[in-house]
Amino acid sequence: MAGTLSIRVITPERILLDSTCASVSFPTVDGSVGILSGHAPMVAAIGVGELAFKTENGAEESVFIAGGFAEVRDNTVRIVTDTSEPASEIDVERAVEAAQRARKRLEQYESNDGEKLDVLRARTALARALMRERIAKKRR
Amino acid sequence: MAGIKELRVRIKSVGNIKQITRAMEMVASTKLRRFQDRAIASRPYSMEIAGLVARLSSMLGDDVSDQPLFNAGKGTRTLVLFISSDRGLCGAYNTYLFKELEQWLAGRPNAAETDFFVYGRKGAQYLTARGYNVKRFITDPPMEEIDHRTAALTGRMLVDEFETGEYQDVHLVSTGFESMIKYNPRIEPFLPLTPESLGGGEDKAVSADTILEPDANTIFESLVPRYLETRIYSALLESLTSEYASRRFAMKNATDAATDMQKELKSIYNRKRQEKITMELLDIVGGAAAVK
Numbered sequence: 001m002a003g004t005l006s007i008r009v010i011t012p013e014r015i016l017l018d019s020t021c022a023s024v025s026f027p028t029v030d031g032s033v034g035i036l037s038g039h040a041p042m043v044a045a046i047g048v049g050e051l052a053f054k055t056e057n058g059a060e061e062s063v064f065i066a067g068g069f070a071e072v073r074d075n076t077v078r079i080v081t082d083t084s085e086p087a088s089e090i091d092v093e094r095a096v097e098a099a100q101r102a103r104k105r106l107e108q109y110e111s112n113d114g115e116k117l118d119v120l121r122a123r124t125a126l127a128r129a130l131m132r133e134r135i136a137k138k139r140r
Numbered sequence: 141m142a143g144i145k146e147l148r149v150r151i152k153s154v155g156n157i158k159q160i161t162r163a164m165e166m167v168a169s170t171k172l173r174r175f176q177d178r179a180i181a182s183r184p185y186s187m188e189i190a191g192l193v194a195r196l197s198s199m200l201g202d203d204v205s206d207q208p209l210f211n212a213g214k215g216t217r218t219l220v221l222f223i224s225s226d227r228g229l230c231g232a233y234n235t236y237l238f239k240e241l242e243q244w245l246a247g248r249p250n251a252a253e254t255d256f257f258v259y260g261r262k263g264a265q266y267l268t269a270r271g272y273n274v275k276r277f278i279t280d281p282p283m284e285e286i287d288h289r290t291a292a293l294t295g296r297m298l299v300d301e302f303e304t305g306e307y308q309d310v311h312l313v314s315t316g317f318e319s320m321i322k323y324n325p326r327i328e329p330f331l332p333l334t335p336e337s338l339g340g341g342e343d344k345a346v347s348a349d350t351i352l353e354p355d356a357n358t359i360f361e362s363l364v365p366r367y368l369e370t371r372i373y374s375a376l377l378e379s380l381t382s383e384y385a386s387r388r389f390a391m392k393n394a395t396d397a398a399t400d401m402q403k404e405l406k407s408i409y410n411r412k413r414q415e416k417i418t419m420e421l422l423d424i425v426g427g428a429a430a431v432k
Contacts, residue, residue, distance in 0.1 A: 044351075044354075
């Protein structure tokens with residue numbers, strides 16, 4: 001595998017991640033992309049999902065992200081996001097609860113023609129919760 | 141002797157005040173540290189976002205003028221987001237802000253056509269008392285509980301106002317925190333976005349063949365609100381940090397002054413007390429001599 005990339009994940013509270021890796025993949029709003037060293041410069045809007053990266057010795061790690069932006073430049077992947085948690089920090093119980101809550105809400109809204117915004121909100125909440133749960137379980 | 145009794149009361153009341161100011165100093169110190177940590181922690185994020193906006197807009201070049209927030213509004217009025225403090229007893233913190241604002245307004249042709257969005261009760265009081273048009277006094281949530289979400293709401297509000305076309309520009313008046321003893325009021329243009337206000341050019345321009353995913357407009361649409369909210373958030377945090385730094389300093393001065401005063405009063409009190417004893421002694425000695 002040629003070369004390495006540096007990766008930085010920056011949230012308003014802290015710099016979540018600052019390390020080097022062999023490859024990175026993250027979800028954009030239009031689907032997942034993978035980045036290797038030497039990638040062309042890119043700016044992307046991030047969707048909800050898993051930011052996965054392979055360290056130089058082959059170990060895989062993943063981080064939950066929702067929203068934000070990624071910038072690829074000079075072999076550096078910089079991710080600025082509001083919501084991000086490494087797999088080890090995800091509160092699985094909370095995620096499961098949140099998923100249930102979102103499902104219930106979704107049923108309720110859809111059955112009695114709730115407002116579009118509410119439906120949308122419940123849906124994104126559900127997507128976030130499920131993704132958190134999946135990432136957390138995968139890495140344990 | 142009345143003088144002595146009065147002195148004793150004064151010494152005591154100075155001591156009470158000293159206790160209060162010292163407690164306030166302590167509280168301000170802790171809060172200062174908390175806000176400072178938050179301000180520092182959020183700095184990389186806001187720098188990154190600002191850098192991204194600057195690079196993207198320099199990359200798009202003239203195309204950014206299609207974006208509504210990059211053009212001055214059609215109106216003639218100016219909107220100002222004014223960040224002051226809720227409480228007093230923080231030294232000259234608010235005074236500096238007001239002075240800076242007055243100076244700035246004096247140099248503007250449309251000073252009379254300025255509307256204010258205000259954070260902090262002190263600022264609202266000042267502006268209302270002087271007949272400025274306070275359009276909105278933001279109290280919910282209280283300043284000290286600000287987070288990104290509420291900063292985003294404020295940002296949204298400002299953008300909405302700007303988009304009505306009534307305003308030509310929006311400015312941000314806050315206090316920048318440089319160090320524990322250095323904080324300066326500052327007035328910055330907020331909207332419309334211009335290459336200068338974005339600090340474009342500090343970073344090397346990105347090559348034009350950068351891949352944009354999904355496309356420039358979509359990215360801009362979600363990036364710009366994020367950028368504005370980050371600016372409000374960090375302005376609030378820095379102002380709060382400065383407020384507490386200023387308050388701590390003021391309270392420290394007050395405590396020191398109280399200590400000095402107490403010392404002085406005590407020495408006067410002791411001298412008077414001794415004088416009184418000496419007089420009494422003299423009386424007794426004199427009386428005894430007379431009896432002999």
